[in-house]
Every structure is written in structure tokens, then in C-alpha cells.
Amino acid sequence: MSTYHVVPRARGLLAFVAILALLALAGCGSSSSKSSSASAGGGGSSSSAASSGSGATSVDTSSCGSKPGVKATGTPINIGTIDTHQPGTDFTDGPNMITAYFNCVNANGGVNGHPLKLYVQLDQSQPSQVAAAAKQLVQGDHVVAINGVFDLLECTINQSYWKSLGIYEMDAGIAPECWSTPNSAAVNMGPRYSSDGAVQYALDQLHAKKIVFVQSNVPGTGYIAAGPAALAKASGVPITAMTENVPITDANSVALNLVNAAGPTGSVVLNFTPPEALVILQAAQKLGLEDRVKSWGCSTPCNTDFLAKALGPKWNHKLFVNAELTDPDDHNGPEMQLYKAILAKYGSSVAGGVGSFSQMGFVLAKFLTQALQTVKGPYTMASVNKAIVGIKNYKTEMLCDPWTYGKVGLHIPNHTDYTTTPENGKMITVQGCFNISTADPQIAQYLSAAKAAGVSTGQ
Amino acid sequence: MHSLLLMALSLPSWQNEQPFLVTGLALGGVYALSGVGMIVLYRTTGVLNLSFGAVGAFGALIAWQLINHSGMNQWLAYLICVLFAGVVTLLYGMVFGPPLARRDPLVKTTATLGLTLILLGAMDLLWTSSGGASRAITLPTDNHGFMIGQVQVTTTDVIGLAMGVVITVITTAFLRFTKLGTAMRAMANDREITATLGVPVRRVEAAAWFGCGVLSGVAGILLADLVALDATTLTFLVISSLAAALIARLSSVVVTFVAAIVVGVVDAALTPVTSLSNYRDMTPFVLAAVALLVLNRRRVLSLARQEF
């Protein structure tokens, strides 16, 4: 068989494939711009509304920057971030929101006349890639600070590198090291403390007689499960911890197994990504299991209207989700308005629009900008990180308590949060700000360490 | 020995095990849907269509988009999904079938991976996971059902299982008793000779590809409801479903169906066994590997022409 006679057809085929690819490109381009404009429109308020309504904020008196309408033209201040972007796990809404915030700042005087520039390194959860990205940011892009890291692995891999450089990173992470090291502080609570919160609601508010805590079988499950286990032990309630391989293909069996383990007076608490949690909850609903336990709980990823909408009314006030951020729907202070306005004006690349990722991006960008404004003299790695670690009692409407960095061996600056539940296709708040129990030894350790270092903890 | 004893001790009671047999049937139905769908095309064109899951997932996501963002009537959206799947599969078959017709089955199978990857990438681009997006298709049949023991069985589960049976019966009858079916079977054996006998090869092939596509569309909707509306999950679900087809040595639709049910039931039955629960996802792979090795144990020489 010769390959030669195939050749003419081959060219036609290549052309066909090329056309297909072009079509796909065109289709995607149009659809993504559509979705982003839709989400931006979903923000609701225009930028003028924001500037008139944000008079009450403490630092940004009239808008995001210090000199409204004046474009920043000084030498840029380079900021770096590392974020997960792989098929199925896309955290780029976070850095995109930070870029949007920076653009707003730069259009309004910048930071003392200096524009902010965000260098984004995306990774596909390859550890060596994450390590190389850190070195690239520091040595190649000459960033002076690391801010807004939304990543699955980053904290584990780069902690010692940041420490050696004296960099204090600010992040919204997943890995345990984001909360247990001197050089990382997060605005989110992470899987362990968020699971704590969900278990705490079941124990304190619903008086569950048993807890079944289940999470996806990924590295670090033991560390996460230790929190809920400590809380249950302190309440004298038995707890069963389980793991499930993802993606889940037999959700029916999983749901049945959970309900059998919890029994009618127990609560099931899930720690999964939204799609996996949704699969389990829907299977429970189909099997008629939603009433067979005392309550269902979920850590913070479940706190999306996507999930509330997909679940439907059967789960109203039956599923209780721990939430670390203020609900943008039923809260409309000046900062929330500014957030939505920035999203509308600068956030066309934030695919998810209003949501926890962009909220956290907003908070991280805001805190950093605020800290940079306190720097006297040149913006060096040393001066900037001194300002970052010195962040103390920065207020935001997005979080329950003021946020503090500080020189402490571990950082859990966000340990106060909400509980939400689905109601007619939306997540609504059912419990206002409450402290995560000091029964979790890590929380207790943080509070005492922070107290010893003279750092404000909000508790 | 010691660990075996421990395992025996942690075995759940029959009372606890029963409901899992019911959920296992549903899971078996899931595997059967894709397994049987793939076998039908394999028996008619000699192509093992690995894009079965991806095409169905794409169709289901389109249906989701139409229902949730264009407010379309859901049945119309499902119809569009099925048509989309049929047309995409047909197009693939028409464009890539002829140049690959004389190639090894392995080459034909690998080529469908190309389509799989293209669709998978496109799905992830069009329906991103940014901002924690999650999607679901809920069929109206989810709200009806009956109890078996302590477990609610929804009409969707029944449809899933019944669909497997119906496809099995219809395709078996179709291949055996109709003219087109006989032509398809002949063609799978030898395309050239069949063509010289006056069978309109291209048209018969087109019918097979379109039929397989339609099946993948129907399976896509059902699996989106029964498993998850997630591109990666549905795309690679075919790997587990292949196990059943392999146990049937890629030849018998009926054996594929039965094997799928067995795989599903064994898998689900292991869920409450604490020591094995995390390993239960191995069930399809282990059963397929064992079955193939046992079934093939007398073949020493691989005379390839007979193999396919």
C-alpha cells in the first residue's frame, strides 16, 4: 500500500480541518464575548452609579483610585500571580478580576502616580511548572509582590521560595500550606475551615447526633478531615470520614451509602467541587433520600446560584452551605456597588461575572492597593512586602471581620463566616457572621500565636 | 489470610446490601447504554467509536444551553441534541470513513479519538468551569417512580435500563432479519466483496453512522441526567463502558448488555464494603481483563486476520 495516492485527498482534508478549526474559532470568539457581556450586564449598576454611591468607603473616597479620572503614567509596579487553568478547573476569574481592579486604579491616578501591572502565570497543576512560574515572575518579570494566587498546589510548592526572598503572598488557595506557613495569608477559608463551618452549623444549630464527612479523594484529605473530627469530638458526637474517587460515576450508590451511614438523626457534610457536589445531591433527590437524614451540609464551593438553580426547590432549607463571602445579592453597600461597577466597566474577561472568585479577586486587589499606598519611598520587594505583612484591620464589606496579615507562624485571617441555603434558585443567608470554633486545634493555635505577636484577630 | 478475615468481618449485612443491588442495576444500565451503542457500529462498520461519549456530551450541553439560556421547550432541545449527535457522527463517518476503510480496526478506532479530543476541547472552551460553574439536566421523568425495598427508583432509571434492552433487541433483530442489517453485517466482514455484490456500501455505512450518532445523542441526554452533565466525565465514561463490550469480545450485543449489568451491580455492591470502597472503580477494568484473558487462553498464535 503506497501513501502517495492518498496525497491529493490529504490536502482537501487538511483544508477541511483548517476550515473546521476556523469555524470553531469564530464560534468560540463570538460566544465568549456574548457570555462576558451578558455577565457584565448582570452586574446591574453602571460605573457612574458606583462613583456616586461609594462616597462612604474609608480609603477609596470617590472611586477605586486616589485621583479620579487621572491616568497613571509613572513607572509601573509589577505584581505577580500564579493560577490554575486546566480543563475542568479554571480559576482565571480571580486574576482577571484583579486585572480589572488594577485597570480601574490605573485610570484613576494609580498608586501615587504609579500604574499597577499584573503578571499572570497559568499552570495545569504540574508541580514543576508551578515552581518555574514563581522563579519566572521574580527573575524574569521582576515582580515586587505576589498577590491573588488562585491555585490548587501553589502554596505547597513555593512556600520555602517565598520565605527565602522575604515575599509575603496573598492568595485564595486550596493547599494546606496557604494557612499554615509564615509567608502566606488567604482571603478565603479553604477546605478545612470551611468544612469546619459546615459541620459546626449541623452540630450547634441543628443538633445532629452524628456527622458523616465526605470529600474527594485528593492529597491532603487527612489534614482537612482533622478539623471536622476535632469539632465533633468536642461536641461528643460520633463522626465518620469518607473519601470518594472523582469523577463520581455511581452517585446513587454514594448518596445511599452516606445516608445509611448518617442515619435519620445525623448530618451529611460534603467537601467537593460544585459539579461533584451537585451530582451527589441530585442522586440523593432522585432516590428520595433528602429527608432521610437530619440535614445536608456543604463547604463553601457549593455556595453558587448555579447549584441552587440546578437543585431546585426540594432543597430549600435542607442543605446548609458554609459561605466565606458576603452575598452580593442581598447586600448593596458602597463597596459592593464599586465591585459590580468595576466588573461592568473593566471585567469583560471575568467569565463567571458576579461570584465568589471575582469577589475574592476584588478583596485581594483592594487590600494590596491599600497597602501600597502606605509605602514611603521606592517600591522595592522589601518595602512592598513590609507594607503587605503590615496589613492590619483592613475592612471590607466582602468579609465578616477586618483582615490582618502580621508576622505569625500561620495565618487564618478569615475565620468568621456565614451559612447559606438554597431558596428558589438562589443561595440566601440563614446565619450571619459566626466564628469558627476553637475546637479545631489549628484555629486555637492561630489565635494564641496571633495574640502573642500582637496581631489583631477580630475574635 | 488475616486481611481476608478482616474483610469478611467488615462485610455489610444483606439488609444493608440490598439497596445497592438496585442502584447497581441503574449503573449497569448506564454502562449498557454506551457499551451497546458502540457495539452496534462496530458490528456494522468495524469501527469502535470512542467518540460516542463526547458526541453525546456535546449534544447534551447544547440542549442545556438551549433550555437554560434560550428558554427553548425541553423536548425540542433534546431532539436537537439527538439530531446534532447524529449529524456530527454521520459527517465524521462520511469524511473519515472512506480513507480509513481499508485500514486496521485499531487505526479506525484511534481515529475516532481524534474526533473525541476535538469535541472535548471545544466543550471545555464553550462551557467553561470558571467561577465554579456546574450544570445539570433534569428530565421530567426524574419526578416519577416507585419504591423497591427502601430505594426510590425513578422513571429515568427505568428508561435507561429499558433503553439498553430495547436497543439490544432491535439491533439484534435488525442485523439478523432485515436486508439492510444483513448488508451491514456482510460489510463489516468484507467491504469490497459486499460492494461487488451490489450493496450500496456508502448508503449502508451512512445509515450505520447516523444510527450510532442518534444513539449517542439519546445516551448523552440520559447519561447527563443519570451520571453528570460534565464534558470530561461523559467523554471518558466510554472507557469503563468498553469493559462490557470487551467481555462480549466486541461481537455480541446481548452479552454486552448482560456484562454491563454485572459490572454495574458488582461495582455498586462494593460501595458499603469499607475496605474495598475506594477500589470499586476498578471493577469494570478488572472484570474485563480477567474475562479477556480467560476467554483467550486457548489462543496461542495471533493470526490477525481472524482476530478482526
Added chain:
Amino acid sequence: MAETAELTSAAHSASPPSAPPRVERDLLVRIAVIAIALLFVLIGLPQILSLYYIDAMTQVAVYSVVALGLGVLVGRVGLVSLGQAAVLAIGAWVAARLLFATSLPYEVVLLASGVITMLLGTLVGLPALRMRGLYLALITLMLAGAITVVLSSLNFPNGGHGFSGYNGSQVHIPPIRRPGIATTDPAYFRYSVIVGILMFLLVLAHVRTRPGRAWAAIRQSEPAALAAGINTTLYKLWAFALASFVTGVAGGVLAGAVRYLYSIDFQTQDSIILLAVVLMGGAYSIWGAIVAALFMQLLPAILNDIGLSPDWLTILFGIGVLQVLTTAPTGIVDQLPKDLARLGRKIGGLARRSPASEGRAP
């Protein structure tokens, strides 16, 4: 020619062996070119590349060995395995376990992970004794699926104790150690290239000698090979053993390169993508393995660097698989020079024609 050996037969007819007298001179030229290229890779590349791309190139070095192993099976013996990514995971797991548990020199650990992976990988190859083609591909896929489930339940070692060496409660996970002579990224890149070269030489030594001839005979026709007195069982297992050994060593290099191993980084479908890129690169040439590794590791790095979604890569791989299978069964390595030559002729033709058309213009 048997229809089954078709994947291979096309290659065979497309690249006929050179006539004996020219071999010597060709070989000398080739060795010179290779030597210069290697010197550039070892000395030049680490100087001009950023750390980001040095990491990507280290991955290329690792995956070129993996692709080489699969190339031996597919291209030399005609056995298609869809389980090689799982074999790589075994190699990485074994190496990580040994590196945490012992203070053995890195080279000894590489050798040990190669040997242990060889033993396990040959088990994956056992079905090949009774089947080939589609069945073999699918059953190796099933075994890969099973291995993936085991590894994700067992987890990769992170400095814990016991058989698994995994401690799920651990914070401040220690990185996997690197050899003392190659702790920095550029040094480790050189180290992995040198290990890669050794693996290529090992495979070349097999291909050029008795096993290579036996494999070629088996690829053409197994009954004929048997009739010619070749122990087909032995040589098939040998191929799997060799492929598993080099893949196991590659796993050991990977462990030191990434320094943290996670089961989420090893999926069943990776084996499928691996086969796709090996087919795209060209399974019949040693160089095809390097092209495949560039596809699998450098291309994603470039796309990521310029800000394109990794999904485009998935799409590109899909198009590549279809293109290669329908038009260029011998892969890019073989096809590209031909395409370039054709393009050259075309441009030449256009250049000759254009003055004439100009003259005809009004």
C-alpha cells in the same frame, strides 16, 4: 502482506532501508549532526532559555523516553499499548518511595525503579502473548484504568511512613530530593538529557541487533517469524520489558523534576493522548519520540505562555491524530521533509511561472 501489520507496513514501504554502501557515510554525518545538536542542548539551551522553558524542556526529556518506549512497542513490534502512562506513574511512584525511604544515590534509585517497573510493566504486556491489534490496545487500557485507580487510592509518597509512604494529614510536605550534582533547574535539565541519551542508546542497541531483527520479523508476520524459528513469546515480552524499563527510569527522572507527585496528574486518558502524540510524531523513527515529547510538553508550555487556553491543545491533538492517521501514517518526522520538499517544488514552480503570467498581463 497481512492486513494487521498495516500500521507498520505503511511505514516500512514509505521509508525503505538505505542501500548498504551509503550507510557508512550517512552514519558518520548523522553522528556528527547528533553530537552538535546534543552539545547545543546540553550547553547552549540552559543559557538562552528562561526557567519556565527549562522546566518544559526537562519534561520533554522525560517524555521523549516514555514515547521512545511506546515507539518500540508500536513501531518495532507492532504491539499497541494504551497503558504506558500508567507504567510511567508506577515508575514515578517507585522512585519517589525509594527516594524518601533511603539515601541511595539517585542513579541507583533510577536503576531500581527501572527494574521494578520492568517487572510490573511486563505483567501489563502479558496479554500481548495471546492477542494484538485492537484487543491488546483495549486490554492494556483496562489495565491502565485499574492501575490509575490503585494509585489514586494509594496516593503518591509525600514523606509519610508505611508501605504507601503517604500521610494525608501532613503539612509542609518535603520535596522529592534531586541528585547532589543536579539540584538547580538547569543542572537537572542536563542530568535528565543525559539519562535520556543513555536510554536512547540502550534502545538503539536493541533495535540494531538480534532483538531488533526478531521484532521486525514479528511485526511483518507472526506465523512467519515462528516458522523461522524465532521465539516470539520471548521477544514480545522482551519488548515490553525494555519499554517498561526505560519508562520506569523516565518515571524516576520525572519524580526529581517535579519534586511533588499527585495522583491527579496521572489519568487513564493520558495513555490515549500519549499514543496520539507518538503516532503524530512518528512511531517508526527514534526521532519521532522526541517530536512526540515536544508536542506533549513544549507545545502546551508555549500555548500557556502566550495565554491560549489548554483546550486549544486538546483540539489540536485531535486534529493531529486525524491528519496523521488519514494522510501520514509514518508521523511528522517522516512526513515533514516530504511536505517541505513538495512545498519547495511548488514554490519553485510558481517562481518559474510568475514571469510568464506577468508578461501576459495587459
